[in-house]
Amino acid sequence: MVKDLYDVTVIGGGPIGLFTTFYSGMRNLKTKLIECTSELGGKITMFYPEKTLRDIGGITGIKGGNLVEQLIQQAKTFNPTICFNQRISDLERLSNGTFLLRSEAGEIHYTRTVILTVGAGIFKPIxxxxxxxxxxxxxxxxxxxxxxxxxxxxxxxxxxxxxxxxxxxxxxxxxxxxxxxxxxxxxxxxxxxxxxxxxxxxxxxxxxxxxxxxxxxxxxxxxxxxxxxxxxxxxxxxxxxxxxxGIQGDYGKMAHWGLEMREERFVVNHAMETNIPGVFAAGDAVTYPHKLKLIAGGFTEGPIALNSAVRYMNPNAESMAMYSTHHEALLEMNHETLY
Ligand SMILES: Cc1cc2nc3c(=O)[nH]c(=O)nc-3n(C[C@H](O)[C@H](O)[C@H](O)COP(=O)(O)OP(=O)(O)OC[C@H]3O[C@@H](n4cnc5c(N)ncnc54)[C@H](O)[C@@H]3O)c2cc1C
Structure with a gap:
């Protein structure tokens, strides 16, 4: 058994990667989040930290930067490993069925499943x-x-x-x-x-x-x-x-992993499975009929991808995490964080 084998590695620390990381903790999985820049928050942090978002259910208005702060705090709830400044470029399936991920600089990560929340890849303004x-x-x-x-x-x-x-x-x-x-x-x-x-x-x-x-x-x-x-x-x-x-996205070597792509996005099915078993995707990175390019949509896709990853590792597992209101660790925390 590889020492640093994670259950789930989420690639991309935008809003959807952050929420997926939290949800992975809810399911008690050994979780790693890898972001290629030095900051979390994805497009929100890069392009509109000062803009007010008004299309997330139950939130009448929140500055992008404040939403990212909340997402980061939430993502850290179950102490995941978070890596910065690593652009993941290679995926290799090992003989035992797990994956090896390699960054452009050569850092290595071992994982049983991969969730891609990489948005449009590395994006730069035109x-x-x-x-x-x-x-x-x-x-x-x-x-x-x-x-x-x-x-x-x-x-x-x-x-x-x-x-x-x-x-x-x-x-x-x-x-x-x-x-x-x-x-x-x-x-x-x-x-x-x-x-x-x-x-x-x-x-x-x-x-x-x-x-x-x-x-x-x-x-x-x-x-x-x-x-x-x-x-x-x-x-x-x-x-x-x-x-x-406008902005231009670039997936780099990830576009050559053999993932099915359409309109420069990764094709997923209703379970957020890509065509590579063990690799799932969510958020702006994916395409499927009637895809909604909204943060609120990604907040559902991430947990769906995660639940699929759980079933990939253990076909008999529960189909979803328990509600947060029933989660023991969260119940304890609620006393400190209720406001
Ligand atoms: C100006 C603007 C305004 C918007 N306003 C709204 C709004 O009001 N409401 C709304 O719901 N949506 C809005 N959106 C859309 C919203 O920002 C996106 O839907 C959301 O950011 C998608 O999140 P994501 O986590 O899937 O991807 P992203 O936010 O794109 O995050 C992807 C992350 O992955 C990282 N990454 C990429 N490649 C790699 C790699 N190879 N290795 C490691 N890390 C990698 C990137 O650096 C990035 O941090 C707006 C978008 C823009 C541009």
Whole structure:
């Protein structure tokens, strides 16, 4: 028996990996969580820690960062092993049926089952391809809004038309001097109510694209935008530029493990099983008919994947964990944490 053999290894410390880790503890399993960055929370931590989420049942509104704090605290309930800065790149089935996982840097992990909660893999914002844009990143060219306060009383120009651009426009309006949104199409992708709110509260210029950045080499002072149909240009003075032209995910070597994929996601069945026995998946990483790309949806998929992992290890096991309200260890904790 390998000394450090875990029952379950969850790969990816986003919201779904964190909740799955907690649930694994509920089922009394030896659990490891591996995250490739230095922080937990996945897309929430990376892209919208300041945004308020309102589509999780029973929570009328919670800042992304606060939700992550709660998830981390919850994930640690049963003392799982948590590894940071390890991008898992290789999976090998050993002769006894267990798995060996290897990180890009060569760290080795042994596990009986694997749950992939890797989102879209490693994601990076699609960057501006304009002269000197890289230099401006140090000062007032932003690809995410980490801290609302730094935009106080600034003239902010947002470029983009997706969910993030819409969300950031609505968040920034409360603190910035002005918010202008520039988008190459007339339509915005986002929740209808959020798009209407943005249209009411900000100045919108469509269909325009960013053509040129003007500044002193450190700070952008103004931009030129170009009408995509007429070619007419406008010169706009700004204090900060927020660019949201989408994000690109990359699974790296994981895409070559032999997992069935569709539309760049891992195909799972109703039990969150992939086509590799012993490997399960949940959250943004998966696809199946009517998949709901919401955190709330992933909060169910993670436990389903985990319960499938339990049945894979022991076909006679209970099909689900007992309710948290009946769990002995949690009952004891409830005395300390009720508020
Ligand atoms: C701007 C924006 C706003 C959103 N707003 C909402 C909202 O209001 N409500 C809502 O429900 N959803 C919202 N979403 C969607 C939500 O963020 C995702 O559905 C959710 O983050 C999915 O969680 P996840 O854990 O599956 O994946 P992710 O959050 O993507 O986490 C995956 C984790 O896996 C890690 N990882 C990847 N590859 C590896 C590897 N090889 N080895 C180790 N670790 C790895 C990553 O670093 C990351 O930490 C929003 C998304 C965006 C971008």
């Amino acid at each position: 960057k501006l391809d304009l002269p000197y844009s890289e230099r401006y990143e140090q000062y007032n060219l932003h690809y995410s809004v980490d801290e609302l306060e730094r935009f106080r009383n600034q003239r902010v120009l947002i470029s983009g038309g997706g969910n993030s651009a819409v969300d950031w426009a609505n968040e920034l309006v409360s603190i910035a001097k002005s918010v202008m949104v520039v988008h190459r199409n007339n339509d915005f992708r986002g929740h209808e109510r959020h798009v209407s709110e943005m249209r009411e509260k900000t100045e919108i210029l469509t269909p325009y694209t960013l053509k040129q950045l003007h500044g002193d080499g450190d700070f952008i002072q103004s931009v030129t935008i170009e009408h995509t149909e007429t070619g007419l240009t406008k010169h706009i003075e700004i204090d900060a530029l927020v660019v949201n032209h």
